[in-house]
Amino acid sequence: MSDKKATLKIYRGDNDGGEFKTYEVETYPGMVVLDAIHDIQAKQEPGLAVRWNCKAGRCGSCGAEVNGKPKLMCMTRMSAYDDDPEPIMVTPMKAFPILKDLVTDVSQNFRMAQKIPAFAPRPREADGTHRMQQDDIERIQEFRKCIECFLCQNTCHVIRDHGKKEDFAGPRFLIAMAGLDMHPLDTLDRRELLKDEFGIGYCNITRCCTEVCPEHINITDNGIIPMKERVADDYFDPVRWLIRKVGGEEKKKKASLPVIQNETSTPVVKKKKTEKAAKADE
């Protein structure tokens, strides 16, 4: 099997321009696209730039577009293209500025992450534990599987085609917010932030993000849509929010539900939410 060959066309260049270069590699069983890139790097093109870490689909470093489809290169088997006579095209993620070859500038995502107010838990039980049922956290654990590959950000047309990089947080950060909002212990009201700062309204539920997520997170249906509903319903009905927050997901054990204004986080959580939720103490 090892004498089989494959041809790849790889983007070489940076944001100011570049070209596709063609390389031939010998394939072996189980080979993934990232292996091919490394092979080229070692034997043909030492300067070829690529990001990777784990080579096991766990770190989310190696996102790129393979034949136009957003993929983790370390989880994309070369054999998937065996029947395709055309060379395998490897291009950097399109929604982000190219630094070099397959490496893009994803710093915008780290800035967005910083805008998310830190988790603010309710106090512990008298015995020092936090009690939560497995059933109640499974949904959030799904969001927390996110490996921050940013393939969904890369795919979402709001970011990609409409350039709404600053007004729209994108799917990854909407589910990060959903994960916090649905966290049984969290006490912050994040709805206004979702609406104003994170622009949840821009999402028109195309589900393209869900399709490309290598972690198979049901981003749209489990994360974004429920959040959209909450923002719409609860926004004009604070009582409803309180009922849900205090009575629904939480086990109604807590007499007090203090909302902590996190001083060190970005001050986008509105103060009035603090007052509003403080009423729940009674």
Next chain:
Amino acid sequence: MASAKYETHEHDVIIIGAGGAGLRAAIEASNEKLSVGLVCKSLLGKAHTVMAEGGIAAAMGNVEPRDNWKVHFRDTMKGGRFLNQWRMAQLHAMEAPDRVKELEEWGALFDRTADGRILQRNFGGHKYPRLAHVGDRTGLEMIRTLQQHGVHLGIKVYMECTISRLLTDDDKIKGAFGYWRENGKFVVFKSKAVVLATGGIGRMFKINSNSWECTGDGQALAYLAGAELMDMEFMQFHPTGMVWPPSVRGTLITEGVRGEGGTLRNKDGKRIMFDYIPELYANETADTEAEADKWLAESTQAGGSKAKRTPDLLPRDIVARAIHAEVKAGRGSPHGGVFLDIATRRSAEDIKRKLPAMYHQFKELGDVDITTDPMEVGPTAHYTMGGIRVDSDTQESRIKGLFAAGECAAGMHGSNRLGGNSLSDLVVFGRLAGLHAAKYARDAAAPSIDDGEIEAAATEALAVFNREEGENPFLLHDELKDSMQKHVGIIRVEKELKAGLLELHALKARVGKIKVEDNRHFNTAWHQSLDMRNMLICAEAMCQAAIARKESRGGHARDDFPDQDKGHFSKVNIVSRMTKSGEMEISEVPLPEVPADIKKVLEEDSK
């Protein structure tokens, strides 16, 4: 002034490494109201810690109320065959539960028990179910939690920035020198204290489970700055790496598979581990399949189990050598491993729910459905017990103001680490390192850095561009990996080790002749050439220490000295340091005396 020529940043404390240890250290130093810089080679959140699967060990006693720090301490010392720094093992066992609760407080969502507390699972060498976990992606949960907590504390993060030299003055730290991976420009960090948290050295083996970052940078930086390395002979080969297909050879399969009931079988379908139970573990290990399965069924239920533990969960060094022996005896699987069977032991639903990442990993990369078929597994270089020698209480090295924590530091695990004890090590000692670095920095004077030292570091880093022609850094790395695998692998023997050492010296000379083309803009070949220096230092230390330790213990097995020494070698750690002339010098240091009350804790094990 140097600062005029190169970009310069000044902080009270610089943390090098943003895995679990580095992030936790940064959070602690930042809590002390100091200015903190956090430097890492990759993007934030991508450090090797993200790959950790099975869980974090802490004697919380949620599943088995009989558990407490003493039992955890004893298990850790026993797993390390008593070569651990007892004080580190004690601190670790005592503080781990608080560190796990703290992670929960910062948003980590561990799997739950029926009564809503943090669930704990069985793991090798841990007497009771002890590993808090999130399915098989515990490391991701941990790193994301620390990252999200840390980004709000005002820590300045320098991503994709590699440190190539520490700057020191008379055995005192002053800062660090490095380059931006993206544009290749140099950067100088001035700081009163430095914490190294750079992780392991697995990339110097051909078959390994590690990410590209694990090139022993922290160990080498410390060594070059005059600190000592200790226990470098002890390399953990994890028993269950993937063996097929070649592309994923070495990729880890979590011990959690065995924790959930998976069992190792040879080609005849026989459960192999019953034949490899060592004396040290005989009184707590089941010798029949029925008893082992009874324990598996009962141990995580209320009331625990009176049965003895399954031998599938013996410490890793024992399991890895058992697999090695089965393969050598011709009883292996088609691709040179043995079988790990979970399919006949748990329902498909359980497997997908408890081990989702493993299920996908095999399906997508190995063409195996683990709910119906066994996996093929074999040992893979995984974790280094050795590293920078530090003070047990403060994590300070012998260079003042230079601290180390996490996998790059030595002492906590002795000759063999128990699964789950690394993630807890990261948060326990990461915190201590951050705390003591901050304390030190508060009283230290602002350092001044001289141009000569910086220019020397810059010249060293650029040498590979200034040669007419020379060696290819990628191919040299391959040769190093082959050589280490062959000579300093899972079973060692003096003749091979000496041959390995000669090869390392030859490789070192050739690394001095590497030629890199192109410019400094995200030039992986250049980065690789600089990493080679670090890997070679660690490789030499491992090889030398392995020659010096004439016995078999934990992650160091000698064919020519197959037994564990009850005398001399049970009382010493092996230390490497650099002489004035730049040679590596190996010496023995006595293990610290175990105080009487701690001895008593160790002896309570007799039942």
